Amino acid sequence: MTHPKKAKRAGQVSTKGGTGKSTGSTNLGAFIADAGLRTLLIDLDPVQPSASSYYPLEYTAPGGIFELLSYNETGRDKIISRTSIKNLDVIISNDANNQLNNLILQAPDGRLRLANLMSAFDADYDLILFDTQGARSAMLEMVVLASDIILSPLPRTCWPRANSAVGPST
Numbered sequence: 001m002t003h004p005k006k007a008k009r010a011g012q013v014s015t016k017g018g019t020g021k022s023t024g025s026t027n028l029g030a031f032i033a034d035a036g037l038r039t040l041l042i043d044l045d046p047v048q049p050s051a052s053s054y055y056p057l058e059y060t061a062p063g064g065i066f067e068l069l070s071y072n073e074t075g076r077d078k079i080i081s082r083t084s085i086k087n088l089d090v091i092i093s094n095d096a097n098n099q100l101n102n103l104i105l106q107a108p109d110g111r112l113r114l115a116n117l118m119s120a121f122d123a124d125y126d127l128i129l130f131d132t133q134g135a136r137s138a139m140l141e142m143v144v145l146a147s148d149i150i151l152s153p154l155p156r157t158c159w160p161r162a163n164s165a166v167g168p169s170t
């Protein structure tokens with residue numbers, strides 16, 4: 001018996017900003033898209049939406065994560081923008097007033113909303129990458145619940161022996 005294919009979902013999370021999440025998710029997204037996998041990057045950082053503008057857009061959808069999460073909108077032309085990189089699409093962060101975190105906190109299905117919506121993209125993508133804000137938030141918990149894999153970059157200064165004269169052992 002064959003099962004419908006499910007896109008793999010990977011979340012970049014950290015409770016801290018500036019650790020390299022957006023750099024990691026945008027570069028990983030482009031690398032994997034370049035290798036031929038259909039990749040969707042979802043920028044879930046309302047405060048520093050850098051993943052939304054990392055690559056030039058060939059098509060800019062009128063909506064983004066606000067419509068996805070507040071109206072359950074999954075229409076391709078409505079929320080999915082196309083980057084100049086083949087196989088790499090993006091749902092931009094357009095939650096300028098930072099309303100989504102409260103919505104996720106208060107809605108009964110809040111933390112599961114992203115996980116529940118993702119099956120709408122299974123037919124079109126092999127990989128879905130979530131970029132997040134470096135903060136402990138309902139949004140971060142929602143991403144963890146929607147992800148198959150979690151990536152959490154650590155800056156070198158956080159490595160236990162990074163500041164010692166010897167440095168990390170090999």
Ligand SMILES: Nc1ncnc2c1ncn2[C@@H]1O[C@H](COP(=O)(O)OP(=O)(O)O)[C@@H](O)[C@H]1O
Nearest residue numbers: 014016017018019020021022023024048050134
């Ligand atoms: N591997 C790296 N080596 C050096 N600088 C990096 C690396 N990854 C990210 N940076 C730099 O660190 C800063 C924060 O990165 P960013 O990806 O925006 O972090 P975050 O999304 O976690 O807030 C940026 O100026 C970025 O260019």
Ligand SMILES: [Mg+2]
Nearest residue numbers: 021022045050
């Ligand atoms: Mg970031």
